[in-house]
Amino acid sequence: MGKKKRGHPDVEELLARPWCYYCERDFEDLKLLISHQKAKHFKCDRCGKRLNTAGGLSVHMNQVHKESLDKVENALPNRQGLDIEIFGMEGVPDDIVQQHNQRIITNFYTAQAERHAATGNPPPGQAGGQGPAKKIKVETPEELKKRLAEHRAKVAAIKANGGVVPVPVVVPKAQPASVSPVAGQSPAQGASPFPPPQPGFPYPPPVGVPGAFPPPVQPGVVGAYPPVYPPPGATPTPPGAPGGPGFNLPARPTGGALPQRSPYYNNYNGGAVPPPGGGYPGASTVDELVSGAARQGDEIDQLIRAAEQGSKPPARAGEDAAGGEKKGKSKDKNMRMVYGDSEVSPEEKMALLPRYAVSAA
Amino acid sequence: MAPSTQFEVSQPPSDVISAVVFAPDNTNRLLVSSWDRNVYLYEIAEGTEDATLVNKFEHRAPILDVCFGANGNEAYTAGLDCSVKRIDLSTGEQTVLSTHEKPVRCVVYSPQHSMLISASWDHTLHVHNTSAPNSTPITISLPGKPHALAASPSKVVVAMTARLVHIYDLPTLASALASPDPASVTIAPWQQRESSLKFLTRAVACMPNDAGYATSSIEGRVAVEWFEDTAESQARKYAFKCHRQTAPEEEGGGDVVYPVNALTFHPVYGTFASGGGDGTVALWDAEAKRRMRQYQKFPDSVAALAFSNNGKYLAIVVCRGFETDMEDFNSAGRTKVFIRELGETEAKGKGPK
Numbered sequence: 001m002g003k004k005k006r007g008h009p010d011v012e013e014l015l016a017r018p019w020c021y022y023c024e025r026d027f028e029d030l031k032l033l034i035s036h037q038k039a040k041h042f043k044c045d046r047c048g049k050r051l052n053t054a055g056g057l058s059v060h061m062n063q064v065h066k067e068s069l070d071k072v073e074n075a076l077p078n079r080q081g082l083d084i085e086i087f088g089m090e091g092v093p094d095d096i097v098q099q100h101n102q103r104i105i106t107n108f109y110t111a112q113a114e115r116h117a118a119t120g121n122p123p124p125g126q127a128g129g130q131g132p133a134k135k136i137k138v139e140t141p142e143e144l145k146k147r148l149a150e151h152r153a154k155v156a157a158i159k160a161n162g163g164v165v166p167v168p169v170v171v172p173k174a175q176p177a178s179v180s181p182v183a184g185q186s187p188a189q190g191a192s193p194f195p196p197p198q199p200g201f202p203y204p205p206p207v208g209v210p211g212a213f214p215p216p217v218q219p220g221v222v223g224a225y226p227p228v229y230p231p232p233g234a235t236p237t238p239p240g241a242p243g244g245p246g247f248n249l250p251a252r253p254t255g256g257a258l259p260q261r262s263p264y265y266n267n268y269n270g271g272a273v274p275p276p277g278g279g280y281p282g283a284s285t286v287d288e289l290v291s292g293a294a295r296q297g298d299e300i301d302q303l304i305r306a307a308e309q310g311s312k313p314p315a316r317a318g319e320d321a322a323g324g325e326k327k328g329k330s331k332d333k334n335m336r337m338v339y340g341d342s343e344v345s346p347e348e349k350m351a352l353l354p355r356y357a358v359s360a361a
Numbered sequence: 362m363a364p365s366t367q368f369e370v371s372q373p374p375s376d377v378i379s380a381v382v383f384a385p386d387n388t389n390r391l392l393v394s395s396w397d398r399n400v401y402l403y404e405i406a407e408g409t410e411d412a413t414l415v416n417k418f419e420h421r422a423p424i425l426d427v428c429f430g431a432n433g434n435e436a437y438t439a440g441l442d443c444s445v446k447r448i449d450l451s452t453g454e455q456t457v458l459s460t461h462e463k464p465v466r467c468v469v470y471s472p473q474h475s476m477l478i479s480a481s482w483d484h485t486l487h488v489h490n491t492s493a494p495n496s497t498p499i500t501i502s503l504p505g506k507p508h509a510l511a512a513s514p515s516k517v518v519v520a521m522t523a524r525l526v527h528i529y530d531l532p533t534l535a536s537a538l539a540s541p542d543p544a545s546v547t548i549a550p551w552q553q554r555e556s557s558l559k560f561l562t563r564a565v566a567c568m569p570n571d572a573g574y575a576t577s578s579i580e581g582r583v584a585v586e587w588f589e590d591t592a593e594s595q596a597r598k599y600a601f602k603c604h605r606q607t608a609p610e611e612e613g614g615g616d617v618v619y620p621v622n623a624l625t626f627h628p629v630y631g632t633f634a635s636g637g638g639d640g641t642v643a644l645w646d647a648e649a650k651r652r653m654r655q656y657q658k659f660p661d662s663v664a665a666l667a668f669s670n671n672g673k674y675l676a677i678v679v680c681r682g683f684e685t686d687m688e689d690f691n692s693a694g695r696t697k698v699f700i701r702e703l704g705e706t707e708a709k710g711k712g713p714k
Contacts, residue, residue, distance in 0.1 A: 047657055334615035336608065338638050338684050339579045342561045343522060345508050346620075346683035347425060348482065350377070351441055351464060356396060358422040358442045 008115065011108045015101055021084070021092045022075035024100065034088045040074045054082050113148070117141040368410040370698035374401055378678040378696055380426045383669040384433030385472060390415075391667065391676055392436055393698060394427035400438055402450055405674065405700060412700055418448050418455065426467045430477070430491060437477050439465035445479040445487065447494070459487050459498045467510035469517065474535040478517055480507035486519065486529075490538045499537055501548050503527065511574060513567035516551065516588060518574050520562035526576070528552040528588065557584035557600050566624035568647070570631055573598075575647065577621030581605045583635055585647050599650065604637025620682070623666040627708045634675060634708075636663030638682040642675075646710035653710060661695050672708060675701045 018033040019026035022041045027033040038050040042057045046065045051057040058069040071080035085091045115121075120141065339346060350356060374395035384390035389405040391412070398420050403412040422442035429436055436448045441464045444457045461481035468479045470491070477489040479498075484506060487498040505521030512518075512531070519527045530551040537546040556562055560580035567574045573587035573594075584600035604619045619638030626633045627644075632653060636642045642663055644654040662682025668675055680696040 048655065335605075335618050336615060337560075337580055337618045337620075338682065339620045342559075342579065345561060345563075347379070347466065347508075350396065350683055351423075356423050356441060 008111070011105060014104050014108055018089050019100060021086045021089075021096065022072055022079050024076060024103075026104075030088050037086070037088070041072050043073070045073070053085055053087050055085050058082055113141070113145065117145055366702040366704070368700055370403060370412045370414075370700065372401075372414040373696050373698045374399060375693065376423075376696060377680045377683075378664050378698070379424060380428075381665045381667045381676045381678045381698070382428055383667050383674070383676065384429050385431075385670055387433040388669045388671050388673055390433050391669070391674075392427050392429065393676075393678060394424040394438060395696075396423040398423055400424055400427055400436065400448065403698070412698070416450070416453065418450075418453055420446070420455075422464075425465060428468050428470045428477075430470050431472060431475065437468045437470060437479075439468040439479055439481075441465075443481070443483075445477070445489070447491075456494070458489050458494070461485060461487065466507055469510050469512045471512050471514075471517070471531050473514050474531050476531065476535060476538065478510065478512065478534075480510045480519055482506050488534050488538060496538075499534070499546065499548065501529075509562050509565040509576070511565040511567045513569070513574065513588075514571045516567065516571070516574075518565050518567060518576075520556065520565045520576055522561070524556040524558070524562070526554040526556050526562075528554070552588070552590060554586075557586060557598060558582050563620050563622055564624040566626050566633060568631055568633075569626050569628050573647075575624050575626070575633055575635075577624050577635060579620035581616075581618040581621060581637065583621055583624065583645070601650075603635060603643060603652075604639045604641060606639055619662070622662065622664055622682070625666045625668055627668050627672045628670060629672040630709045632708050632710045634666050634668070636666045636677060638662040638684075640679065642666065642677055644708055649711055651711070654707070656701075659699065660697070668708075673703060675703055675708075677701060 014026075017026040017028070018030045020033055020037060020041075022037070025036065027036060034052075038052065042051040042054060043049070044051065044057060044060055044065070046061070046067070049060060049064075051060055054069070054072050061067045061069045069082060072082065084093065341349075374393060374397050376395050376397035378393055378395050380392075380394045382392050384392075389407070389412075391403050391405070393401040393403065395401065400418045400420070402415045402417065404415050405412045420438065420440055420442070422440045424438050424440055426439035427436055430447070434450045436450055437458070438446045438448060440446065443461045443464055445459050445461070445465055445468060447456045447458055448454070458477065459479070461479070461483045462485075463481050463483035465479050465481045468477060470477050475490065475492045477491050479487045479489070480503075481487070484503045486501040486503060486507070488501065489498040490496050503519065503521055503525075504527075505523045505525045507519050507521050509520040510517065515531050517529045517531060517534075519529070521527070527550040529548070533551065534548065537548055540546055556576060556578075558576060558578035558580070560578040560582070562576050563579050564577045565574055571588070573585065573589075575583055575585045577583045581604045582600055582602050584598065586598040587594040589595075604621050606617045606619070608615050608617050617639075621635050621637045623636035624633060631648070632644055632646050634642055634644050640659040640661055640663060642656045642659070643652055645651070646653050659677065659679045661679045663677060664680050664682070665678045666675065677699040678697070679699070681691070
């Protein structure tokens with residue numbers, strides 16, 4: 001297939017990006033990841049020495065500072081352990097890798113659906129004229145989204161109901177063809193864990209073993225995977241085959257979802273940020289943790305980011321110049337100056353000390 | 362780890378150090394001026410990891426600044442006794458060049474124009490023609506009390522109280538000195554600026570390429586500005602916070618802000634080092650607006666910094682920092698001089714991206 005260069009990367013590219021086990025950020029290349037890890041997670045807070053691994057830091061703290069390291073700095077709450085030896089992408093447990101890939105794929109398809117909705121462009125691979133594809137193309141992205149939302153609401157309702165087929169859910173449009181998941185079914189059977197949203201869409205088989213599910217390691221993902229996938233009997237969706245309506249849409253692990261979320265999903269259209277929280281606490285927990293970590297990201301990370309984008313560094317100094325005076329004001333309240341006299345210099349005060357008095361000679 | 366390339370001078374001054382400078386023509390020679398009324402001349406002994414005390418020159422008052430003259434055998438000092446002195450380092454002979462009405466805070470020598478400029482708390486600058494030692498200096502009155510002074514090849518920057526910054530053009534000063542009646546010439550600053558920093562200026566350093574200068578304040582901040590008075594150049598100026606520490610929560614949190622006592626530009630790469638009351642020294646890339654390095658904490662406040670003429674050495678002097686309301690201020694036993702031998706590219710910036 002022809003490579004189309006767009007502003008957004010392919011899912012392959014996204015999956016190929018190295019990422020940090022401790023904070024789930026991804027990076028352009030391994031070198032940047034390693035420098036990120038050394039700066040954010042393996043840096044000694046006593047002397048600033050950057051070690052290669054958590055174990056190395058632990059030994060350093062022990063030997064040099066006679067202290068013991070109990071957790072990895074700046075890591076997500078459940079990734080602070082010292083028992084796993086991570087260096088770059090090495091040492092990341094398989095289940096965590098799968099969980100990460102699932103998240104990337106989910107985010108990718110969400111973003112893609114939004115882009116399609118925003119631009120009105122058909123999904124890639126649909127421009128040519130195969131029959132079923134054309135049909136699907138006729139279905140506008142808006143309709144697609146609506147169905148997605150309905151389906152999600154439905155699934156959420158089922159979930160909220162403890163897995164039982166729900167009491168009527170408030171959905172603006174008629175329900176699509178019934179997809180009645182059986183409570184307690186094994187969700188994995190028959191379905192690829194990452195079904196593509198459109199038949200024939202070129203995306204590689206997931207890194208994980210097909211049919212395998214990321215084990216529930218994340219907090220918030222309480223082991224319960226929703227019956228997002230078709231029951232064993234229903235039409236499975238092997239890549240390349242036209243899928244049924246609801247269940248070939250991106251699947252996210254859900255926790256307890258609220259039916260009243262559905263109008264929101266119906267309302268949001270292209271360009272919007274993927275809906276946070278609410279209906280998909282499992283996935284969004286990771287998302288939120290990640291974005292939370294991103295928010296507290298320090299300058300080093302910003303620099304790494306900037307280097308990735310090949311753009312000008314965000315002028316860690318310059319940003320201060322721009323907002324420095326203003327920012328300074330609000331922060332000044334909480335700062336203590338070691339030397340606070342802005343009129344008289346320390347030298348002048350020292351000059352007044354008796355022992356520096358100039359002997360009149 | 363690489364073997365340490367940093368060593369401590371074995372015979373440091375006994376009191377607070379006011380300045381450190383390297384000779385213009387000798388990488389291994391440096392002068393340290395101290396409040397203990399002495400100027401110390403050291404020479405770094407190649408291969409021994411020490412600098413030997415070659416000589417010390419006693420003054421009758423604490424010395425607030427020192428600089429080399431045209432060569433490594435000539436030095437000028439600024440004294441608390443209001444005098445500007447020339448020292449012949451080979452003979453030890455001291456001559457008074459001029460006397461201010463109040464203590465002299467800074468001296469700076471311009472090798473390009475054989476000119477010595479001294480700044481005093483009496484709100485004046487004295488401009489001396491060092492090639493004619495007996496001539497009377499030109500006096501320039503200042504609107505504020507000067508606290509820092511630095512010269513680039515063609516400019517001299519004076520930072521004063523009330524955030525005033527005056528920049529004088531050295532060729533103009535030189536031609537005034539050469540005029541038949543220097544005393545009658547009135548000299549206006551080439552540029553008058555307001556400091557980019559809100560607090561008292563602590564140090565000024567000029568870029569070796571004559572493009573601009575950096576200033577630092579008592580409030581953990583450094584500003585970088587350019588001389589050229591065009592909108593583009595002025596838009597490039599910036600300031601940033603540094604030499605701060607987060608206070609522990611039990612002490613109320615917030616930042617402890619240290620004064621940035623010292624600034625010095627690397628003579629070859631044009632990057633600069635800053636030293637603060639927190640005892641750290643950081644290397645900055647002024648163009649790329651990045652911090653390149655931060656060295657391990659020194660035991661006390663960094664009082665002054667200097668690069669050698671070729672940038673091979675960085676002298677770091679540490680002593681007890683003067684903090685607000687210190688009545689029993691004493692730096693005895695806490696004054697140290699460190700010499701760091703820099704690696705090939707240690708101070709080399711990556712350049713703007």
